[in-house]
Amino acid sequence: MADFSTCPVIEIKDVSKQFVMGDNVVHALRNVSLTVKQGEYVGILGPSGSGKSTLMNIIGCMDTYDSGEYKLMSIPVAKLNDRQQTIIRNRLIGFIFQKYHLVSTYTVLQNVMMPLLARGESYKEAEAKAKEKLAMLEMSDRIYHKPNELSGGQQQRAAIARALIGDPKLLLADEPTGALDTKTGEEVLKLFRTLNDMGHTIVMITHDLKVASHAGRIIRIVDGEITEQ
Ligand SMILES: Nc1ncnc2c1ncn2[C@@H]1O[C@H](COP(=O)(O)OP(=O)(O)O)[C@@H](O)[C@H]1O
Numbered sequence: 667m668a669d670f671s672t673c674p675v676i677e678i679k680d681v682s683k684q685f686v687m688g689d690n691v692v693h694a695l696r697n698v699s700l701t702v703k704q705g706e707y708v709g710i711l712g713p714s715g716s717g718k719s720t721l722m723n724i725i726g727c728m729d730t731y732d733s734g735e736y737k738l739m740s741i742p743v744a745k746l747n748d749r750q751q752t753i754i755r756n757r758l759i760g761f762i763f764q765k766y767h768l769v770s771t772y773t774v775l776q777n778v779m780m781p782l783l784a785r786g787e788s789y790k791e792a793e794a795k796a797k798e799k800l801a802m803l804e805m806s807d808r809i810y811h812k813p814n815e816l817s818g819g820q821q822q823r824a825a826i827a828r829a830l831i832g833d834p835k836l837l838l839a840d841e842p843t844g845a846l847d848t849k850t851g852e853e854v855l856k857l858f859r860t861l862n863d864m865g866h867t868i869v870m871i872t873h874d875l876k877v878a879s880h881a882g883r884i885i886r887i888v889d890g891e892i893t894e895q
């Protein structure tokens with residue numbers, strides 16, 4: 667039995683993925699290997715088209731790969747069926763996206779409650795936990811607002827509360843400051859640093875060296891290959 671208290675969060679070994687479009691083959695990932703330990707804050711840095719989103723989709727159990735091996739908390743996720751992968755995603759990963767991906771018809775509170783309701787927790791319990799998380803992120807005065815009534819920074823804080831609500835093992839962020847002005851982006855990055863100091867494992871994907879430099883370790887990806895660790 668794997669020891670979950672000390673195992674790496676992410677273990678990727680020689681993973682490759684290609685996209686075939688007619689005669690054209692794109693090698694989106696070439697023999698990528700990457701280990702992320704519990705408590706690390708890793709920035710994955712690469713230009714547009716380098717394979718970042720492909721890698722994020724694999725880490726997030728949202729896409730398959732052609733060869734190699736990927737374990738999330740010692741679990742070989744590719745061997746699981748869709749339903750099991752959905753459970754793994756809900757339990758182990760908190761997703762943070764560039765454009766927040768909040769449900770526009772829900773209040774902030776309802777958005778943050780969603781991951782807990784999806785795993786069958788009671789409404790009352792989910793509501794209490796969501797209020798607590800939103801208080802921690804200084805969003806208590808906005809919980810009954812709809813996303814479009816909030817600033818970008820506030821929407822991203824709501825999305826971060828939603829990512830944190832289920833106590834995930836990994837925070838997986840794709841260009842989390844990409845839609846924010848510099849100052850608001852810095853605030854989000856400061857929050858990430860605080861969360862990492864609290865023990866959260868973070869993988870942040872970005873094309874911006876300044877953003878990546880907030881992470882504890884930077885991994886560069888170019889043309890589907892990791893060039894520097
Ligand atoms: N669904 C797809 N079908 C065909 N090609 C794809 C698909 N997704 C990504 N690609 C190609 O794979 C390469 C890597 O893409 P991507 O992972 O989105 O890069 P990034 O996120 O770094 O911009 C690019 O050349 C892209 O055009």
Ligand SMILES: [Mg+2]
Pocket residue numbers: 718719720
């Ligand atoms: Mg991308």
